[in-house]
Every structure is written in structure tokens, then in C-alpha cells.
Amino acid sequence: MANIMIRRSAEGYVFYMPKRDIEDQITSMEFDTPEKWGGEIKLKNGGIYFIEPQSAPERLPYSVRAKRIDGVE
């Protein structure tokens, strides 16, 4: 589990993990509705992380705990 920050750019969500200095585009997010948001997120660099599904944050950027499932570190 690690703290990540999700922000929005022109191309969509951006993933940032301060501890590892990973900043990358999020290519897909499992749930992306106001009621249910999160789940498995896939990064452009191949990494896959998991955010506990929750209601969508009112404002981005948003800090959240995420679990690494697969891919580059």
C-alpha cells in the first residue's frame, strides 16, 4: 500500500506516487462514475494498481491509498 495522488490533465487522469517518483498517465480505471470510483487502474508504463472503490472525490487532485498489483516499480 502506498499513498498516491491522482490529478487531471488534458489527456485524462494522471497518477503520481511521491515515494517512487512515478508520474504517469492512467489509461484505464475500472470504475469511473460519481457513485463508484476506483478499482483497478492501469498505467501507460504497464503498472497496475488497485484503489478501494469509493464515491468519486469532489475535487482533484486527490490523495488516496493504492495497492500495487502488477507491473513496473
Place this chain on the structure above:
Amino acid sequence: MAALTREETQALIEEVLEVYPEKAKKDRAKHMMVNDKALESSKKCITSNRKSLPGVMTMRGCAYAGSKGVVWGPIKDMISISHGPIGCGQYARGGRRNYYVGTTGVDTFCEINFTSDFQEKDIVFGGDKKLTKLMEEIEVLFPLNKGISVQSECPIGLIGDDIEAVSKKMAAQINKPVVPVRCEGFRGVSQSLGHHIANDSVRDWILSNRDGQAFEKTPYDVAILGDYNIGGDAWASRILLEEMGLRVVAQWSGDGTLAEMENTPNVKLNLLHCYRSMNYISRHMEEKYGIPWLEYNFFGPTKIAESLRAIASHFDDRIKEGAERVIEKYTPAMNAVIAKFKPRLQGKKVMLYVGGLRPRHVVGAYEDLGMEVVGTGYEFAHNDDYDRTMKDMGDATLIYDDVTGHELDEFVKAMKPDLIGSGIKEKYVFHKMGVPFRQLHSWDYSGPYHGYDGFAIFAKDMDLTLNNPVWKMLKAPWLKDEATAEKKAA
């Protein structure tokens, strides 16, 4: 014209690393790469922000240097106490030439060394009492200070002093912010962690101090982040922003004050110059206060024009017109500078090895002068910096991370650059080798180099260094003897 092809550069890296033992060679090889613009992420080709190899000469600093020297030091109306033995504070004092306006010792304190001067008894019995006494003395002697920060040196962490408790107590007593900063030098692998710790302490102790207080806002408020006013850099940047119609609320932290920092949450846009040392606080402000941030680059007219337009794009037409007006106003002067110096500098090769931002930021300024950067590297960058660097650099240029003394010497010998830009620790080595050298940390006691005014000085300085006749007169005595001996024999 590329100095070397991709294969040649790769061969050079291998040749230079040849002298190391097997394990060290493997480790160091990960810190070198040949640039490939096509790559998206640097992750697979270069390793950065790792512990330096024991036994090699590294140019890195420590967390204390990153916090006290870089981020906290230049805040002019706060007193930064170097808490611990006296050397760290004394040898780091005033070295970065962070200019400021004010009367030193009365209302500004950057150039004075405040230290608790730890002795054996303080290590044995703890230094909290001494710290309390020191702060009380500060209040009597320098009543105009706006706050105090306690910058821990190594022993504080080792003996476990509770500087937080002392700070809290004293903050209540003197009714000013007192910030404990846990930036002991042994933390992290370089000064980079010091920047992070300093950012976090600003976030925790300073940033929200004025939340909810009235502040007269305008739609054109911005803050300059990560400009430390070295040789007046922040001033040269600030006038351009003001000329295009923006209001600069805060300077972080060159010539900055505590009040400016506390007012920063009210701005519309954070302008970030040194990404490495202040991205943390920018990201925090984006999350907490919804303030967007933008990286900009004020080195060389091409990049300045790009940056001014990028900044203006966040505002209305008035500012956009303002940006065009500023660019138009300075273009003739800049063309004159380029016309004067480009013929003298065209085609010269430059190698850089600086801290966390300049290895990529100054590339544009050199290119404006027709010079080519053939090698670059950072002391303490992270991978996100290399991601950005790869786009700014030419293909097949050499990139090195945390380069060692031996490696840099050998690279210079092999690539024969016409100019090297690095710091004081490298300066005299290359002077003795007879290679023109400019310090790019302190601008070699010149400056400012930011902004349009700065570029004129930059171009002049590069010309003065590079075309100085003195380099031709330098020859090591033993080499000279050989030459004359040969002549005599013949």
C-alpha cells in the same frame, strides 16, 4: 552536429567504467545513458536518486544542505538556526548568494550564521535547554524577526533531542512561528530529501497560518516558486511577469518573506521554476487549495517566450496581450545580443553537471547562442527529472547521474568540450586541465541569468570565459618541459 554517434558514446561509457571493480562497474553503468528522444520514460535506461557508491568522489550534499541552504535559508525575515555543531552553519553561510533587500541584522537575517554550537556536554546531556536559551536571546537581540526555523544537524537526530517540544513551547512564548525541521544530514542519499523535508515542514507549520484571513485578491495573482534569487535571478523574472500584467504575491524563497509564503494559498497560479525542490509544495497546494501549477523556464529568449505564452494561457486576453507586448519589447535587444555573441560562440560544445534543474533548463539558452550541449547530468535528480531532460536534449547526447570525479574527468578528456558548466568542486580541476569553465550553481559570482536581462549577462559571461586568451597559455609544467626538451634536442 553531434559530437559522437550513439555507438561511440556507448563505447566511451564502457571505456570509462573499465577501471572499476566488477560490482561497482555494474552499479555505475546503470547511472549512465545515451539519450534517445523517442523514449517516453527514463525508468528503464537510467537509475537515479540512489545511494552514492562508497569509495568514489561524489559531488552531492546532504539533507541539511537541501533544507537550510536551499529552501529555508533565503527566507529573509526568518532566522534559521543551524542546530548542532558549528561547522555546518559556518561553511554553508551565504554561499549561494541569495540576494535580498533589507538591513542585515535588523530586519533580514540570511547572511548571519545562527547556531547552537554544540559541544560534548550538549551531546551527552542534550541540547534542548541550549536551544531554548538561544531562542530567548534571539528575541532580545533581533526583535524584528518574523519567525524562527530550527534546522537540525546530524547529532540532533542521533541523540534524539525533542526539538518539536521546544519549538512548540517557544512559539507560544514569543508568539511567532517556530518551525522544527528534521533535516539531519544523514537522511536520504543527497540534498534532495532535504528539499522534501523542508517542503513538508513549510506545509505543516507555515502554509495554513493565514487560512480564513482577509486578503485582497486580484484575478492576476501568481507566486514564483523555486527561484532562490541567486545573483538576483528572481528579480529578473519578476519584472517580466509584472510587465505582462500579473501580480507577484510571493517569491519562494529568494528575497521572500514569511508573510508572502503565508499568503500564497490565495494566488491563482503557482509558477514553478525549480521543479526538483518545490514540486512537493506545489502538488500540496493543488490538492488543498486547488491552485494549478506550471513549470516554466526563463533561460534564453526562446524558452522565455515559450514560458511567457504558457503562463499567459492560464489568464484572460489582457495578460495574453501583455505577454506578446513583453516578448515584442525585448526581442530587438535579444537579437542584438545574439548577433553580437553568436558568431563568437557558434558551434562550441558544452558539458554540464549541475544540481536538479539547470542541466536541462540552460540548454535552451546555449542553443540560442548556437552552442551545443553534448553531455549533461544531475547531482540529485529523480526519474521524473530525467523524463523531462530526455525531451530537451539532442539525440545521442551523454547523460550521467551522480557522476563521480573520475568519470567526469574522463568524459571531458574524451569529448573535449569547449566549455564546462558545473560547480565549485569541479571548477579548479578543469581550470588546471586548461578547459574553460563556468560555475552554474552560483553563476560564478555574476548573474542574474534568468529573464531577458539575465540572458544578456549570460551571453557575455560565456563569451568572456570561452574566448579568454588565458586558456592557451595554460600548460602543465611537466608537459612544457618535455616540449622544450624536445626542441632543445632537435
